[in-house]
Amino acid sequence: MGRLKDIILNFDLGVGSKDKWIIFGLFGAYFLAGYVVEGTTRLFWMHWLSAYVIAMIIFFVGKRYYEEKGYKNVLSFMFPKEIWSHSSTINDCIIAVINSFLARLLYIVMSVGPIAAAGAAGYFVADYLNLTQTEAAPTWGVIIAFTLITMLASDFCYYWAHRLAHTFPVWWEFHKTHHSAEVMTPITLLRYHPLDDLIYSVFRHVGSSVAAGVFLFMYPSIEGATTILSTNIFVFAFNLLGSNLRHSHIWLSYGPYLSYILISPAMHHIHHSEAEKHWDRNFGAIFSVWDWMFGTIYVPKEREDVVFGIGEPSEGYDTVPKLYIGPFIRAYSLMKTPNAYRIGLANKPGKQTEDNST
Ligand SMILES: [Zn+2]
Numbered sequence: 387m388g389r390l391k392d393i394i395l396n397f398d399l400g401v402g403s404k405d406k407w408i409i410f411g412l413f414g415a416y417f418l419a420g421y422v423v424e425g426t427t428r429l430f431w432m433h434w435l436s437a438y439v440i441a442m443i444i445f446f447v448g449k450r451y452y453e454e455k456g457y458k459n460v461l462s463f464m465f466p467k468e469i470w471s472h473s474s475t476i477n478d479c480i481i482a483v484i485n486s487f488l489a490r491l492l493y494i495v496m497s498v499g500p501i502a503a504a505g506a507a508g509y510f511v512a513d514y515l516n517l518t519q520t521e522a523a524p525t526w527g528v529i530i531a532f533t534l535i536t537m538l539a540s541d542f543c544y545y546w547a548h549r550l551a552h553t554f555p556v557w558w559e560f561h562k563t564h565h566s567a568e569v570m571t572p573i574t575l576l577r578y579h580p581l582d583d584l585i586y587s588v589f590r591h592v593g594s595s596v597a598a599g600v601f602l603f604m605y606p607s608i609e610g611a612t613t614i615l616s617t618n619i620f621v622f623a624f625n626l627l628g629s630n631l632r633h634s635h636i637w638l639s640y641g642p643y644l645s646y647i648l649i650s651p652a653m654h655h656i657h658h659s660e661a662e663k664h665w666d667r668n669f670g671a672i673f674s675v676w677d678w679m680f681g682t683i684y685v686p687k688e689r690e691d692v693v694f695g696i697g698e699p700s701e702g703y704d705t706v707p708k709l710y711i712g713p714f715i716r717a718y719s720l721m722k723t724p725n726a727y728r729i730g731l732a733n734k735p736g737k738q739t740e741d742n743s744t
């Protein structure tokens with residue numbers, strides 16, 4: 387049994403330098419055909435473009451970079467070879483392809499039930515509270531409120547799902563797949579364990595569906611949120627603010643004030659940091675107000691040199707099978723210990739001691 391486990395976990399795709407380019411090619415083709423043309427994802431081409439235009443501005447405005455590298459090296463600043471050819475990035479690409487297939491097949495089926503149930507729950511709550519119902523067509527103000535509130539509800543539920551992923555040791559084992567990236571590119575967005583992401587998706591959809599159910603009760607003729615390319619217009623606008631740089635080596639802060647409202651890419655770098663002082667901070671996706679309200683915000687005052695990872699030896703997380711199967715094995719062993727159901731922040735590896743509930 388032990389030997390079989392070793393064989394599975396150490397299974398290597400045997401990626402040589404030539405094969406890497408073939409994998410990149412295949413990945414690129416699939417990628418271009420899917421995510422890049424869909425406005426609903428953060429990996430939509432306009433969001434990549436805006437992120438890298440911002441990166442270019444950072445290069446030329448932030449003296450530190452061009453003085454160090456020279457004007458001509460803007461491309462190597464934006465797409466450094468050592469990051470894009472790193473084994474962590476290759477794993478991200480392979481996982482991204484697998485997860486995109488799974489996401490399309492699995493999530494649609496599995497999240498339909500909770501969405502419908504949550505929508506109905508919101509509707510019945512509104513009915514129970516005797517909220518006023520109007521047959522009149524909703525005004526622009528109502529439609530904007532609907533767009534904003536459904537986004538806020540989804541983001542609020544995401545915050546709590548993400549916080550719980552860091553709080554429950556068993557769930558953390560699955561969330562570690564995302565956090566084990568040693569270097570980051572926008573593709574790291576898709577480096578996650580399917581089970582981890584499935585729960586987030588359900589939480590998120592439940593949040594927006596409850597809010598939608600309430601609105602639907604009050605304004606039965608409301609057709610939906612204001613969208614652009616089938617995406618909530620506020621989410622779309624947020625993604626144009628360089629949100630792809632949150633998974634990159636490029637530091638972008640929103641400053642001392644806006645960072646208390648919106649999560650900046652720099653704040654997500656902090657979330658991915660190995661350093662203990664950064665653990666369990668900045669759980670938000672769009673709004674940082676939840677982190678602010680519930681005491682988990684960390685707004686960096688100045689640029690910090692962040693090392694990405696989970697502070698564990700990378701051997702446990704360096705092949706694709708380990709990233710998919712490893713969590714089940716570790717979660718199974720964990721479930722046999724009293725630590726499995728301990729609730730509390732900072733349940734990170736290396737901190738599995740008496741002090742981790744503080
Ligand atoms: Zn996390």
Ligand SMILES: [Zn+2]
Nearest residue numbers: 564633654658
């Ligand atoms: Zn991340």
